[in-house]
Amino acid sequence: MKITNICCIGAGYVGGPTMAVIAEKCPHIKVTVVDLNEARIAAWNDTDINNIPIYEPGLNEIVEKARGRNLFFSTNVDKAIDEAELIFISVNTPTKTYGTGKGMAADLKHIELCARQIAKVAKNDKIIVEKSTLPVRTAEALKSILDNTGNGVKFQILSNPEFLAEGTAVQDLLNPDRVLIGGETTTDGQKAIEALVEVYANWVPRERILKTNVWSSELSKLTANAFLAQRVSSINAISELCEKTEANVNEVAKAIGMDSRIGSKFLKASVGFGGSCFQKDILNLVYISKAFGLNEVADYWEQVIIMNDHQKRRFSKNIVQTLYNTVSGKKITFLGWAFKKDTNDTRESAAIYVADDLINEQAKIALYDPKVEQKQVLSDLNYLDTRQPEENANSIATFKNPYEACADAHAIAILTEWDEFKEYDWQKIYDSMLKPAFVFDGRNLLDAEKMRTIGFVYQSIGS
Numbered sequence: 001m002k003i004t005n006i007c008c009i010g011a012g013y014v015g016g017p018t019m020a021v022i023a024e025k026c027p028h029i030k031v032t033v034v035d036l037n038e039a040r041i042a043a044w045n046d047t048d049i050n051n052i053p054i055y056e057p058g059l060n061e062i063v064e065k066a067r068g069r070n071l072f073f074s075t076n077v078d079k080a081i082d083e084a085e086l087i088f089i090s091v092n093t094p095t096k097t098y099g100t101g102k103g104m105a106a107d108l109k110h111i112e113l114c115a116r117q118i119a120k121v122a123k124n125d126k127i128i129v130e131k132s133t134l135p136v137r138t139a140e141a142l143k144s145i146l147d148n149t150g151n152g153v154k155f156q157i158l159s160n161p162e163f164l165a166e167g168t169a170v171q172d173l174l175n176p177d178r179v180l181i182g183g184e185t186t187t188d189g190q191k192a193i194e195a196l197v198e199v200y201a202n203w204v205p206r207e208r209i210l211k212t213n214v215w216s217s218e219l220s221k222l223t224a225n226a227f228l229a230q231r232v233s234s235i236n237a238i239s240e241l242c243e244k245t246e247a248n249v250n251e252v253a254k255a256i257g258m259d260s261r262i263g264s265k266f267l268k269a270s271v272g273f274g275g276s277c278f279q280k281d282i283l284n285l286v287y288i289s290k291a292f293g294l295n296e297v298a299d300y301w302e303q304v305i306i307m308n309d310h311q312k313r314r315f316s317k318n319i320v321q322t323l324y325n326t327v328s329g330k331k332i333t334f335l336g337w338a339f340k341k342d343t344n345d346t347r348e349s350a351a352i353y354v355a356d357d358l359i360n361e362q363a364k365i366a367l368y369d370p371k372v373e374q375k376q377v378l379s380d381l382n383y384l385d386t387r388q389p390e391e392n393a394n395s396i397a398t399f400k401n402p403y404e405a406c407a408d409a410h411a412i413a414i415l416t417e418w419d420e421f422k423e424y425d426w427q428k429i430y431d432s433m434l435k436p437a438f439v440f441d442g443r444n445l446l447d448a449e450k451m452r453t454i455g456f457v458y459q460s461i462g463s
Contacts (some may be wrong), residue, residue, distance in 0.1 A: 001127075001195045006027055007084035009037035009114050011044055011073060012168075013276065013345055014056050014131055014162050015090035020062045021173040023071035025203040032072045032080040044073035055344040056369050058170040081121045086195065088160075088353060089142075090112045090131040104287035118155075125154045127192045130218070131162060139182075139214045156192035158183045159214045161221030166275060167342030170249035178212040179209045182217025222281045226301055229278040233267040239269035239462030240314065249462025250444060269462040271442030272311040273346040274339030279305060312350045315413075315461075316357035319440055322459065323411060327363040331434075333409040335402065336416020336443075337369040337377055344371040350442065351415035352380045357398060360386070365396040368405040370418060374398040403429065411438035417445050430454050 006022065008015045011033045023031040035041050042054040043107065049061050049064045051157070063071065071335035074080060081087060091110040097103070118128065128146065130139060139157045147154040159182035164172045181198045183193040197209050239249040249269040257264030273279075289298035320327050339349035356366055359381075367377060374397075380394040402421075406412060406429045413422060422445060430437050439451060441460040451458040 001085065001197055003086050003127075003199055005084045006086050006088065006199075007080040008033045008090055008131070009035075009081075010035070010088075010090035010092070010131075011040050011053075011076065012090065012092065013054055013166065014164065015088065016044065016052075017056055017164070017169045018090070018162065018173060019088070020059060020066060020071060020133065021170065022199065023066040023069075024062050026199060027066075027070055029199065030070050030072070031066075032074055032075050032084070034077045034080045036075060036077065038075055040319040041073050043077050053212075055342075056167070056169045057292070057342055062170065066369075070162050077117065078121045081118055082123065086127045086199070087118060087127060087375065088129045088131045092414045094419040101287055104283040104290075111142070111336065112145065113280040119146050119151070119153075121152045122151070122155075125156075125173060127156045127158060127195060129160045132159055139218065154188070156183065156188055157214065158192055158196055159217035160196060161217060163221070163224060166345050167340055168301055174203070178206065179204055180212065180217050180220055181209065182212045182214040183342040183359065184429060185207050185213060203449075222285050223402045224305065225277050225281040229273055229282055229308070230268050230301075230304050232273045232278075233304045233311075234272070235267045235269050236272065236311045236461075237307055239311075242462040247463075252462075269444060270311075270417075271315045271351075271354065271461065272308045274350050274352075279308070279348050309329040309353075311354045314352045315350070315440070315442055318459070319354075319358065319411060319413060319438075320361055322438060322440075322457075327358055327361045327410075330363055330410040331408060332358055332363045333367050333406045334365055334367045335405075335412060335414045335421050336367075336418055337367055337372040337380075338416050341416055341418045344376075346372055346376055346380050349380070349415070351386070354413065354415065354442075355381065356384055356386055359392065359395045363395070366399045366405045366409060367396060368400075369398075369416065370420065372398075403432065407432040409433050410439075411440060413440045413442060414445055415442050421445055426451065426456075427454055430456060451462045 006029055008019045008031070017034055019031050019033045022029070030178070039052050043051055046052065052060065052063055054440060089111060091114055118126065118129045128142060130142070139159055143155065143157050160181055161199060163176065181196050182194050183189040193211055199211055235249065235253055238252060244247040252268040253269065256262050257267050282305055284301045285300045289301065319332065334351055334355065337349060337351045338344055338346055358365060377396060377398060378389065378392055381396070382389045402424060436457050437455065438457045439459070441458065444460045448458055449459060
């Protein structure tokens with residue numbers, strides 16, 4: 001089968017950028033991204049390309065080049081499903097907040113709704129591609145729903161997990177380490193795999209396109225993120241030991257990273273990992289392991305999450321202890337709210353949990369992040385359901401100017417590693433703050449010696 005029309009259900013952090021790159025690299029294929037969120041689709045169609053809803057370096061240019069040519073954004077889900085030969089499902093799969101598996105299992109209600117809508121609309125055979133982060137054996141559930149519609153349409157289910165790092169998503173899509181496609185071992189399953197291979201082969205070398213069975217593909221996604229998160233929690237555990245022994249975690253990380261068996265990636269100590277995938281995928285792994293009675297396996301992976309939560313709480317606790325055991329009524333400036341630089345994604349950001357702790361201690365938080373608005377900040381805090389929304393709104397204020405955010409502050413906490421923070425006039429910031437002026441660098445971003453020379457009481461992770 002030669003694919004000429006693709007539909008993607010879900011215009012979020014995965015669906016939008018992935019389809020934009022496919023459209024740019026495959027001008028002969030019509031690509032339609034659909035979503036029921038009218039405001040999100042309107043933003044993708046905004047005449048000012050800078051207003052698209054996802055911030056990723058290089059994404060604007062790609063969308064601008066392909067949009068209206070063979071890339072379209074629409075709320076007409078049924079029409080796009082009907083016309084497409086290949087349908088990506090890229091909807092949100094949050095961790096369940098209710099019932100069996102609460103706090104660990106993935107909530108698949110959006111996936112099931114997609115399957116039922118596809119089954120209702122489809123009049124001819126379709127290839128369905130799992131793009132969302134999903135627990136193992138989700139394809140089985142999808143196939144069960146689709147194959148029991150009774151309308152005679154045949155569906156092939158493929159798993160094609162994304163391995164994007166936010167902030168570098170465009171480059172990850174343009175030059176991926178690998179593209180993983182899992183499908184059935186039947187003749188029809190192999191034909192479906194080859195149809196998707198042909199799409200990616202327009203720009204990805206074939207030797208980087210891996211073909212597996214569907215279960216291996218689904219589990220590979222969870223395992224990759226679990227291994228990466230494990231490295232972050234491992235170096236963060238060592239960072240606490242470094243602080244007690246007067247070692248320097250940056251020196252330790254450099255020393256072990258030069259070992260070719262270990263490598264240097266994901267060994268940067270910080271206030272903790274965030275994002276939509278690491279925690280969710282590990283919790284999925286924990287839940288699956290427990291479901292099969294593999295309690296030791298579950299306990300092993302759960303410890304990665306426990307260590308990450310500890311690192312965030314340790315950071316906020318240290319701020320309180322250093323500021324003479326009280327931050328009540330004190331202005332604490334946060335530089336950064338996104339979970340990492342070069343993205344406006346805030347999901348599971350360490351800043352949310354540090355802020356929650358400090359608001360519990362009655363601190364007044366001033367925030368500057370170059371890509372995150374007040375509305376999103378309040379949404380993140382309100383989602384925790386720790387207190388009334390009005391109390392959150394009265395406890396945190398966002399600023400458009402970092403110098404205004406820092407003025408009259410008792411302390412500054414750096415929560416995101418935005419490059420621009422390194423270029424600030426820190427002498428000017430110091431002069432505007434209450435003394436002693438504290439900086440808690442949760443990303444080990446700044447020059448410690450320079451900051452202390454200016455006069456700051458400067459603390460970083462792991463030293």
